[in-house]
Amino acid sequence: MKQRIRDLFEKANLAPSRKAPFLSRRYPYGGARRMHSALGPDLAAPTTWRAADTPPAGELGAIFMHTGGANKWLHYLPVYEANIDRSQPIRMLELGVFRGGSLRMWREYLHPQSVIVGIDIDPNCKQFEDPEHNVHVRIGGQQDATFLQEVNSEFGPFDVILDDGSHMTSHMVESFRNLFASALAEPGAYIVEDVHSNYWKPYRDSSMSFVDFVAVLVDAMHAHYPDAESEVNFRTDDPARLREVSVPRITPKLDGIEIHDSIVVVRKASRDLPRSVYQ
Template sequence: MEKYDQLFAPLRSRPVNVLEIGVQNGGSLEIWAKFFFNASLIAGCDINPKCGSLQFSDSRIKMVVGDINSFEACTEIGKLSEQYNIIIDDGSHTSPDIIQTFLRLFPILSNDGIYVAEDLHCSYWAEFSGGLNHEFSSMNFFKSLSDIVNFEHWGTSDTRCDHLKEFIGSFTENKEELLSKIHSIEFINSMCVIRKKDSQCNSLGPRQVVGDIQAVAENKRLHGTLIGNRPQSSLSEDKVSKSDKNVQDYIQHLEGEISKLKAELVDIRNNSVILQRHEP
């Protein structure tokens, strides 16, 4: 796939650790072993017990059989390597599993590592616990992660965890620190790519005014002034305002329906009077 060539080309000759979730017959693991010719480890995890019988000629390929979202499977993955440079989720494709897998595995992704969630088209399908407007679909989760990238500009007292509290539950410890390491979110057709970097690399820092000459646009701030964020509505205030608007819209809708019913009732009464007059 062309996109994978672009993503992984800088890592191709390095001694990387690769983890893939959902391997079926194991062919993809063999492909990764050839592509990353200097890889230290190519690990695969699949819930199908039959994968335990897979055999590989390349000793760098290791197989873990189990549910990646179980304690047992994650422990086995951790025994193979404490950190992975590349993690590819090609597992069950259901939204709850995709979200939970990311929360479990992102902590063991190395700094400068790449996390890939595949087959996100399933996020739009009800049979995979999704839908275009499904509040808790995997796509909505990753869209919410994209706001984390711009955290320093929110201008509110909300934390990253506040923003994701409906998704993150009680999975990982130190969630705020973990979320601060999300460097970028990229959406490709049916895929999401998340890059991880040390939190210091993900902040622009305070903006500072420099220069003394204002030949075009006059700036009231003096040379060396720091520019902070303008205070904005908090997450809870936004939700309240949206809720109020929805209630008001619903009330207006009901008032419109009541007016229609009243008009219909008047018509019925008028027709009844006319019919009574023409009775023999």
């Protein structure tokens, strides 16, 4: 009987919970057909992609293997190395502590004077705090804007923010909205890992996944172009140059967006980036 009830919930795209509101909606991924159509028959033709057991390379890979307890996809490690500066002290915020392995990895990899802050909803994660070595843990939800502001006020702004939290789509989007503008330093890197969870129904608790949100960020990064007619509107010596345009607050702060397998990096500019063409 219980299995039948669970099957009915699954079919109705509902997830039961012991806490209010007791039932929450799930939004199944439905983009496969659109993807195949857009790719065309050649690019969408099926191929075989085989698994490989390749040990991690580089210094971070070695640290990852011997510190233990961190649950990371190995292809994330080169992305971290390319986007995180270990040559000088930084401030890092990681959403999600779990068993503390990631905090240990970052403590060994980063500059000794770097400050590392982890947040988690599990009070047991407090045991992984090590203030003597600049490792701090605060307990609260990544979707709680007030809590995030408190953490930012205490430790921020952060040079790197890493979302390895609940993986719920709504939490990923809300955390970015609450942290990118106010808690991320300029320049800074906002990294969201495990976005593959966006394709699994148990994690799709909102109609907009973080993958969908990244597409919105791409549009926001180009929001100054629709008001122009051509590149002459951005030439420094042209009378048709646009001296100002109305764009979302985030647009001048978007330095770049990197999309890798299961991990996204959004870089924040060190200043409002100008968009000019020089002849």
